[in-house]
Amino acid sequence: MFIRFLKENRYVSLLLTFLRLYLGWQWLHAGWGKISDGTFDASGFLNGAVKNMSGEHPSVQPWWGYFLKEVALPYVDLFNVLVPWGEFFVGLGLILGVFTSFSILMGLTMNFAYMFSGTTSTNPQMVLIGIFILIAGVNAGKIGLDHWFIPFFRRMLFKNTEKEFPQNI
Template structure:
């Protein structure tokens, strides 16, 4: 019942705009601050790896292994991906462009931060993002998805029709 409401109701679509705007602002604010302020993830990564030891580690060993074996050696890549990813997720959510994909990528980043032992607003952002993900296309109904998604569907249908005519 709640899922149907989230996916089909105009009031739900309006409420999701508020969630999108809040989350989008958070992502843009964080990303732009990193882009303009000079961002280096190495300290964050080393701190997260350090939280994987002791009696009650905040970071699980498998995640610390990923951070130590992949993320830290490729920190230059993460120094680009994190700030620009945050900015693009924020833009997607605010504009309602590829909303579900933007929400999924934002949730992925939030989980990475949570796995790294950072709570902050990440848990709250994940919770709000779940509503956007469950709502699917209705979350971007009052955004550019209203124009973009039907266009993509038409283009995809035309290609499928053409491919079907060729094979028949």
């Protein structure tokens, strides 16, 4: 019942737009700060997270720490590009309301990666808001470019088939 309310109520789309803009600004601001500064380096953060995977009560689980140690740190130059630009494009997508579900999914992925790495900050709050936006689906992007993009992509996807396209994608 609540999920249906989030997905279909036109007044909820106003609240979702406000939440989407708030999160979008947070991501855009964080990403642009790293891009414009030009000195972003994730290696310190990653090394700190790897150090926190030991001890009696580790704040970083060993499986995540090994991922950071064996995958992220050796390719830190790639992550130094992916993180700021990822944050920037997630923010841009949420502010414009374009590919909203994908944008918030990528934002949630980054939030969880930061939390897995032992940081809290605003990540739990952003995850909670992001889950509502993700569950709402198309309704979260109705007041945005998704209003035009989603119907266009549905027509393109189902153009040469006899099937009707689903309305709840």
